[in-house]
Amino acid sequence: MIDVKNVTKRFGEGQAAVTALGDVSLTIPEGSFFTLLGPSGCGKTTLLRLIAGFELPTEGEIALDGESIGHLAPNNRPVNTVFQNYALFPHMSVARNVGFGLEMLKRPKAEIDSTINEMLDLVQLGEFATRRVDQLSGGQQQRVALARALAPRPKVLLLDEPLSALDLKLRKGMQSELKRLQHETGITFVFVTHDQGEALAMSDQIAVMSAGAIRQVGTPEEIYTAPQSRFVADFIGDTNIVNATLLGFDGDAAKIKFGEGTPLTVHAASTSLSPGPVHVALRPETIHVVDERAETALLRGEVVDSTYFGAGSQMLVRLEDGVSVHVQVSTPRPVGSRVGLECDTSMLHVLED
Amino acid sequence: MGAAAHIARPDAATRLRAAQEVRARQRRRTRLFLLAPALGIIGIFGLFPLSIALVYSFLEPGTYGGVEWVFSYDAYVQFLFERDIFDDTLSFNSAYLQIFGRSFGLAITTMIGTLILGFPVAYFIAARPPEQRNFWLFAITLPFWTNLLIRTYSMLLIVRDEGFVNLMLMKLGLISEPLEMLYTDGAVLAGLVYSYLPFMILPIYASLEKFDFSLLEAGHDLYATRTQVFRHIIIPITRPGIVAGCVLVLIPALGAYITPELLGGGKKLMIGNLIALQFGSGRNWPFGAAAALILMAVVLIALLVSLRAGASKEGGHG
Numbered sequence: 001m002i003d004v005k006n007v008t009k010r011f012g013e014g015q016a017a018v019t020a021l022g023d024v025s026l027t028i029p030e031g032s033f034f035t036l037l038g039p040s041g042c043g044k045t046t047l048l049r050l051i052a053g054f055e056l057p058t059e060g061e062i063a064l065d066g067e068s069i070g071h072l073a074p075n076n077r078p079v080n081t082v083f084q085n086y087a088l089f090p091h092m093s094v095a096r097n098v099g100f101g102l103e104m105l106k107r108p109k110a111e112i113d114s115t116i117n118e119m120l121d122l123v124q125l126g127e128f129a130t131r132r133v134d135q136l137s138g139g140q141q142q143r144v145a146l147a148r149a150l151a152p153r154p155k156v157l158l159l160d161e162p163l164s165a166l167d168l169k170l171r172k173g174m175q176s177e178l179k180r181l182q183h184e185t186g187i188t189f190v191f192v193t194h195d196q197g198e199a200l201a202m203s204d205q206i207a208v209m210s211a212g213a214i215r216q217v218g219t220p221e222e223i224y225t226a227p228q229s230r231f232v233a234d235f236i237g238d239t240n241i242v243n244a245t246l247l248g249f250d251g252d253a254a255k256i257k258f259g260e261g262t263p264l265t266v267h268a269a270s271t272s273l274s275p276g277p278v279h280v281a282l283r284p285e286t287i288h289v290v291d292e293r294a295e296t297a298l299l300r301g302e303v304v305d306s307t308y309f310g311a312g313s314q315m316l317v318r319l320e321d322g323v324s325v326h327v328q329v330s331t332p333r334p335v336g337s338r339v340g341l342e343c344d345t346s347m348l349h350v351l352e353d
Numbered sequence: 354m355g356a357a358a359h360i361a362r363p364d365a366a367t368r369l370r371a372a373q374e375v376r377a378r379q380r381r382r383t384r385l386f387l388l389a390p391a392l393g394i395i396g397i398f399g400l401f402p403l404s405i406a407l408v409y410s411f412l413e414p415g416t417y418g419g420v421e422w423v424f425s426y427d428a429y430v431q432f433l434f435e436r437d438i439f440d441d442t443l444s445f446n447s448a449y450l451q452i453f454g455r456s457f458g459l460a461i462t463t464m465i466g467t468l469i470l471g472f473p474v475a476y477f478i479a480a481r482p483p484e485q486r487n488f489w490l491f492a493i494t495l496p497f498w499t500n501l502l503i504r505t506y507s508m509l510l511i512v513r514d515e516g517f518v519n520l521m522l523m524k525l526g527l528i529s530e531p532l533e534m535l536y537t538d539g540a541v542l543a544g545l546v547y548s549y550l551p552f553m554i555l556p557i558y559a560s561l562e563k564f565d566f567s568l569l570e571a572g573h574d575l576y577a578t579r580t581q582v583f584r585h586i587i588i589p590i591t592r593p594g595i596v597a598g599c600v601l602v603l604i605p606a607l608g609a610y611i612t613p614e615l616l617g618g619g620k621k622l623m624i625g626n627l628i629a630l631q632f633g634s635g636r637n638w639p640f641g642a643a644a645a646l647i648l649m650a651v652v653l654i655a656l657l658v659s660l661r662a663g664a665s666k667e668g669g670h671g
């Protein structure tokens with residue numbers, strides 16, 4: 001288990017100082033596939049480098065299984081990294097790359113050799129042991145980097161956007177391979193990505209970050225179906241965010257209305273919101289298109305665009321207040337027609353800003 | 354035009370073959386043009402004098418310098434043996450071997466000295482942000498703007514008995530008598546290290562410049578200490594630069610002439626001075642030529658052996 005407690009990381013000093021992480025706290029459960037998700041520059045790599053020990057925190061503490069490791073050099077932490085550019089040693093064979101960690105730990109030769117074989121089998125590169133690393137394809141290098149980082153059996157494996165250099169097909173393959181490796185080894189994986197699809201598909205838990213802070217931590221389902229803030233809802237996929245008026249709370253449930261419509265009872269990210277204008281998340285797949293005059297229609301607008309994508313069509317509907325909403329349908333309405341939008345109120349969700 | 358294209362179509366393959374031949378010819382010609390000037394200069398000023406030296410080394414010395422056109426391998430015999438003036442018997446003479454040994458010792462020490470001083474400098478420059486590197490490289494090459502002779506003379510002024518170093522030490526009261534530094538092996542070594550340092554720094558810098566510094570983090574991440582990272586990652590990857598630097602320092606240091614002459618006072622002969630002597634007051638051109646060729650042969654053999662050793666070591670890794 002990794003405990004990140006009130007960690008702040010600043011680069012530079014005085015006027016030029018950049019705060020990459022501001023008072024971040026996070027608990028990463030043992031043996032889980034944990035993903036750091038966020039836009040470019042939000043501090044994902046910085047957090048990973050702090051856990052690896054390449055950087056020291058400006059303030060705060062990092063503990064692994066209850067022991068403080070924040071001050072240790074990288075070579076004294078039972079943590080290994082899979083680098084984004086792989087950083088394989090170009091002057092060594094595949095086998096020696098994989099055995100390097102154990103060699104530095106001065107393990108017996110027999111143990112090193114058997115671990116190398118085991119790891120190469122695990123990543124299905126058995127017959128490449130004697131190759132030079134520059135004679136491998138990108139995907140193969142990626143797997144060597146994985147085997148090299150797993151060979152010393154670290155407690156934690158850190159992966160910084162390891163799949164971003166691979167093409168789509170290879171990436172899909174590696175995603176399931178990573179899941180399998182995590183499952184088979186039981187090692188805690190901390191995975192960095194800015195691809196929300198990847199994060200949702202692979203993780204046990206996701207931490208969504210922005211601007212040096214953690215916005216929400218939860219399972220993929222929680223993050224997807226119950227985003228707390230507008231930022232998270234926006235970042236995770238193609239959620240629609242529409243305007244509504246908050247009337248008040250009834251226990252945990254919020255009472256809202258769209259425009260001058262009837263009051264509805266929906267979920268809310270927080271009960272501390274004050275009545276007035278709020279944003280509500282509306283997933284495209286939960287919306288049904290109905291006739292404009294239908295009683296059940298919560299929102300009304302005009303179809304402004306429609307795109308065919310094979311399994312169906314995506315329609316863009318402009319609401320009366322000018323906000324555009326994506327809707328997935330099997331038979332699109334013609335552009336220019338007016339429609340009503342109906343949806344399951346249990347799927348609506350009031351957001352924090 | 355349409356008609357021409359129509360007619361040309363049937364023999365497109367022939368035209369392609371012709372075009373391929375033209376390309377190949379152009380490529381050969383370009384290669385020749387690129388190499389010709391250098392080959393010409395090496396031929397005229399390198400191989401031609403070398404052949405003369407080879408021929409002269411198998412002739413007899415003229416009484417007042419020059420050569421007598423009589424075949425003799427005496428020059429080579431003289432290198433190892435002394436011929437008795439009276440009965441012509443040969444006895445082993447190690448004097449010239451000692452000169453060779455001393456020169457090699459000095460050159461190798463120079464090489465090691467420049468390596469120890471030069472590597473950290475090269476590393477320092479390569480670790481600077483790119484826009485600062487040119488400044489440092491410029492600073493390294495600055496001494497080349499002045500003639501070697503003048504730089505060596507200035508060292509002479511610094512290390513002599515009344516020189517800067519002794520004056521300072523005496524002023525500070527650390528010594529009462531001037532230290533004898535000029536005309537010692539130490540002075541020659543310092544002069545050689547100073548002169549050849551850039552030849553060590555530049556090739557090592559060239560190999561470090563391409564070095565991917567994230568490999569250092571990868572090494573630390575995999576439990577290597579700083580020393581282990583240096584030994585197992587930095588050194589092997591920059592080995593080509595180190596070898597080039599060593600060769601570039603060792604070979605000219607072996608034949609160094611000005612520095613041992615000025616800073617060593619010519620008290621102990623080095624190969625360079627020995628050879629120069631034969632063409633001057635020694636008046637033994639064949640022996641000078643032979644000594645030069647022997648030096649060349651030894652260096653060549655040493656290079657080949659070390660390259661072979663380096664190559665097999667690389668192979669061992671793979």
Ligand SMILES: Nc1ncnc2c1ncn2[C@@H]1O[C@H](COP(=O)(O)OP(=O)(O)OP(=O)(O)O)[C@@H](O)[C@H]1O
Pocket residue numbers: 011012018019020038039040041042043044045046047194
């Ligand atoms: N060594 C450094 N010196 C100064 N600023 C830095 C340094 N490293 C990171 N930063 C800054 O810290 C912030 C966070 O950077 P970080 O690399 O952690 O982002 P990231 O989330 O990994 O982004 P990306 O998805 O683009 O990789 C950025 O504003 C970056 O400019």
Ligand SMILES: [Mg+2]
Pocket residue numbers: 044045046160
């Ligand atoms: Mg990053």
